[in-house]
Amino acid sequence: MTMEPIPVTCLDSQETGLLMRIGLWLRDHRGMVQKIQWGVVILYVGLVVTPAFLPLPDHYAHLWDNLTLFAQFLFWGIWWPFVLISMVLFGRLWCGVFCPEGTLSEWASRHGQGRSIPRWLRWPGWPLVAFIMTTVYGQMISVYQYPKAALLILGGSTIAAMAIGYFFGRNQRVWCRYLCPVSGVFSLLAKLSPLHFVSDADQWALYRKQFRQEYRQYQNHGLPKVQCPTFLPLKQLNSASPCHMCGRCAGHRDAIRLEARAPGSEITSGATEATRWDFLLIVFGLLGVAVGAFHWSASPWFVTLKQALALNLIESNWFWPLESYAPWWLLTYYPEQNDVFNLVDGVALLAYIAVTALVSGLVLSATLALSGRALGRWSTQRMYHLSLGLIPIAGAGVFLGLSALTISLLRAEQVPVFWAESVRGLILAGTGGWSLWLGWRITERYAGLRKRVTAMLGYALAVAWSVGVWWCLFFYW
Numbered sequence: 235m236t237m238e239p240i241p242v243t244c245l246d247s248q249e250t251g252l253l254m255r256i257g258l259w260l261r262d263h264r265g266m267v268q269k270i271q272w273g274v275v276i277l278y279v280g281l282v283v284t285p286a287f288l289p290l291p292d293h294y295a296h297l298w299d300n301l302t303l304f305a306q307f308l309f310w311g312i313w314w315p316f317v318l319i320s321m322v323l324f325g326r327l328w329c330g331v332f333c334p335e336g337t338l339s340e341w342a343s344r345h346g347q348g349r350s351i352p353r354w355l356r357w358p359g360w361p362l363v364a365f366i367m368t369t370v371y372g373q374m375i376s377v378y379q380y381p382k383a384a385l386l387i388l389g390g391s392t393i394a395a396m397a398i399g400y401f402f403g404r405n406q407r408v409w410c411r412y413l414c415p416v417s418g419v420f421s422l423l424a425k426l427s428p429l430h431f432v433s434d435a436d437q438w439a440l441y442r443k444q445f446r447q448e449y450r451q452y453q454n455h456g457l458p459k460v461q462c463p464t465f466l467p468l469k470q471l472n473s474a475s476p477c478h479m480c481g482r483c484a485g486h487r488d489a490i491r492l493e494a495r496a497p498g499s500e501i502t503s504g505a506t507e508a509t510r511w512d513f514l515l516i517v518f519g520l521l522g523v524a525v526g527a528f529h530w531s532a533s534p535w536f537v538t539l540k541q542a543l544a545l546n547l548i549e550s551n552w553f554w555p556l557e558s559y560a561p562w563w564l565l566t567y568y569p570e571q572n573d574v575f576n577l578v579d580g581v582a583l584l585a586y587i588a589v590t591a592l593v594s595g596l597v598l599s600a601t602l603a604l605s606g607r608a609l610g611r612w613s614t615q616r617m618y619h620l621s622l623g624l625i626p627i628a629g630a631g632v633f634l635g636l637s638a639l640t641i642s643l644l645r646a647e648q649v650p651v652f653w654a655e656s657v658r659g660l661i662l663a664g665t666g667g668w669s670l671w672l673g674w675r676i677t678e679r680y681a682g683l684r685k686r687v688t689a690m691l692g693y694a695l696a697v698a699w700s701v702g703v704w705w706c707l708f709f710y711w
């Protein structure tokens with residue numbers, strides 16, 4: 235007897251809405267998706283590797299006649315800022331369909347040893363630690379300015395992603411789920427997205443029942459299975475944070491769909507619990523370490539700190555730290571460009587970022603704690619939940635910090651950028667307002683109107699601080 239193939243889904247693209255059809259398209263066109271992925275890998279290798287072997291551009295070089303400058307503009311000025319925006323618009327579609335590191339890691343995993351994932355690798359703090367380490371190290375070696383530094387950090391990360399893929403998992407993305415330095419940031423931004431794959435528990439159960447009735451002849455077959463590359467429990471799929479939007483589970487058991495939702499509703503509905511790591515990444519990472527990393531080169535306080543350190547050393551007859559340098563892979567060292575950090579520069583840089591992260595993180599923790607306390611008895615979980623409301627302004631700051639390079643490269647090419655300040659102001663005001671709105675909606679879950687208004691005083695201080703640290707960089711210094 236010839237048997238009909240067991241359907242993974244009964245959903246037919248003809249009878250579903252546009253979003254569901256897009257999800258099914260992603261599922262049914264893996265070949266096309268893989269071609270796109272390998273195309274991005276080729277572009278990535280070209281942009282990251284080639285410039286590192288070319289001479290550094292001279293003062294007369296332009297974006298259109300110098301590959302290094304062009305790659306710098308495309309990679310740091312366009313690619314990265316717009317990847318951040320894509321997280322807010324489409325969830326982590328970038329990760330599942332375009333990211334070259336994810337593609338290479340999954341490819342290595344397909345041909346690797348398939349070992350089980352050790353416990354240390356599943357530690358949920360890795361994305362925060364990796365984000366802080368790459369941000370700080372990137373500043374020490376001037377990753378945005380020099381191609382060798384970019385190759386070291388990005389190439390190193392890609393090799394690590396492939397090695398992890400080779401050793402652990404099978405046809406999966408262990409690196410992306412547990413170790414990628416930007417996965418924590420992407421997870422947070424994806425919570426704002428208006429799109430997500432979601433599972434309908436009732437439909438899931440109904441499918442199971444119908445399947446058993448209609449396909450009795452397949453007694454030896456279990457229900458159809460889909461392997462999520464990021465190890466998500468498909469039956470409970472309700473968050474855009476860890477989902478890479480690869481579409482492989484679209485229509486699975488007639489229960490999983492790509493759906494629209496109100497932007498930020500994942501945060502306000504409390505669909506997923508905020509974790510300690512989310513809180514630390516927002517408060518000490520995005521609004522702490524990242525602020526320090528973008529601030530220092532424009533900050534008068536950094537200059538004062540450096541001068542004070544140098545003066546103290548001179549008065550103590552300790553000249554060697556002022557005359558000692560490190561190789562380019564430890565501290566910026568490009569004498570031909572008149573760009574060299576001595577040990578004092580390096581120490582001042584690390585101290586500045588650390589103090590900024592600590593001060594900003596503590597101010598935000600205190601204001602969020604006060605806000606949470608105003609809503610009722612002390613609850614750490616409530617403070618974590620409130621911190622999620624700061625994601626729009628935290629993400630906007632990093633976007634503006636990255637796009638500052640875009641603006642300065644355009645300015646160097648005499649492209650009119652008179653609009654930049656107004657756009658920055660609008661983005662800061664808009665995302666600050668969005669954060670306030672999210673905060674107001676979060677408080678709704680915990681108390682009545684009077685307590686909510688009191689709580690919003692503390693929360694508004696947190697938003698004002700978050701806007702203020704970026705406003706300093708773009709409008710004050």
Ligand code: SF4
Pocket residue numbers: 330431461462463464465466468471476477478479480481482483484
């Ligand atoms: S849940 Fe997993 S399989 Fe489904 S779209 Fe997200 S990453 Fe892909």
